[in-house]
Amino acid sequence: MHPSHSPAGRLTALGTQLIEIHHWLREELARLRAGLDSPGEAGVGLSRELRAHCVGFCAALDRHHTGEDAGAFRVLAERLPELRPVLAELSADHRVVADILRRVEALLTEAADRRSVRAELDGLAALLESHFSYEEKKLFAALAALPGGTAEELFGVPEPGRR
Template sequence: MYPSHSPAGRLTALGTQLIEIHHWLREELVRLRASLDAPDGGGDGLSRELRAHCVGFCAALQRHHTGEDAGAFQVLAEQAPELRPVLAALSEDHRAVASILTRVEELVAGPAAGPAVRAELDGLAALMESHFSYEERKLVAALDALTGGTAGELLGLDVPDGDPTFEERI
């Protein structure tokens, strides 16, 4: 993937950056779920590394959604009022995702067993896929029309450059 931003500002359309962020989050969730299937990943307890990856992923996803609610969604609501019902539905999804993330964080903070974490992550994956697909269908064109602002400011996360590791992104 080619870098889509620079320190000087946004070089590609914000809608494209949203898709790139979603793609990265999807990949990270796939990696996290796969690590539960590793021999030392999902048995009676979770490894310290897996717990850290899980907490980091939850924080990144929450930061993205919080950033959208406070950034891009506010701007879009002002500039494209016809999108307000879509934005409200997406914000409701954000609250549902936040509930799942809270449960995941509680599980990994305790003596979590892999199957309980796996069940939550499987539900999260289904919700994320539906949410991301809907958001991309409904908002990419409107986001592309926005000027100013960076992905970090409007979407809560910066666009991944190349193939960063998870730890480099959080």
Template sequence: MHPTNTPTGRLAAVGNQMIEIHLWLSTALARIRARLDSPNPPDGARPSRDLRAHCLAFCAALGRHHTGEDAGAFRLLAEEIPELRPVIDNLIADHEVVAGILRRVETVLTGDPAVPPSRVRAELDGLAAILETHFRYEEKRLVTALNALTGRAGTAEELLGLPRP
């Protein structure tokens, strides 16, 4: 594990911290999807209130992470390493697709009580598939560049939108 900040308030191994955040988000999504497979309440119409709360909290955390990357790490990398701009543009486009799925998940979870659990499952399965490829692509293309930011003032949370789990 890497500290979020060194004692002098400088960045350290931001790329590695991004991987840790991705692992945490992937694990959280896998837990939510697994809970959808557990028995539903007797009415069977919607996931439990607890599951909805966990799912909405996950959606908010994922949204903060992507918004943080767009405004933090991606902006900084695009300024400092212009040849990464096409990669960053692809990642930002992915973030927009993910944001659309998150909106649909939130609508399904907070909207019509008659929405079947299968609709929630379909949205979360699609989200998991996109995130798997998105996270791997982002890690493959950006970890080394992010780790090179070591020694700059700031926090990984400022660049990645979330603290390291």
């Protein structure tokens, strides 16, 4: 078996994928927040494009956290019971993030001003930075140290080529 295909290699790759997803979400949130600062429309409602980007970002972040709670976190809690307190904290963060996303979506529906949306996104950015850093620190090491296991066992998804 090629070293990159060993169980530990696959798990390290899963941890790396987690970090890559978080990096992409951070970039998208930064782009969204920068869009709120764009000149020409300050103080007025959000443009259709900016609203669409915001809705898309909110949906992507919600899918990511819902997937973690239903998949990876459940499996990690079964396999590594000592991680349960960490996973519970991360899931609690997911609920707070979901509340913020609902508030952002309500502001978009109400055609709120940029300042209101910006305040929610600034709070979201602070929470997510802390959340992502903590999750990466705690789960990357757990995935890398987990003995054996496949992507299908851990995340309910068969490995490529094993369908």
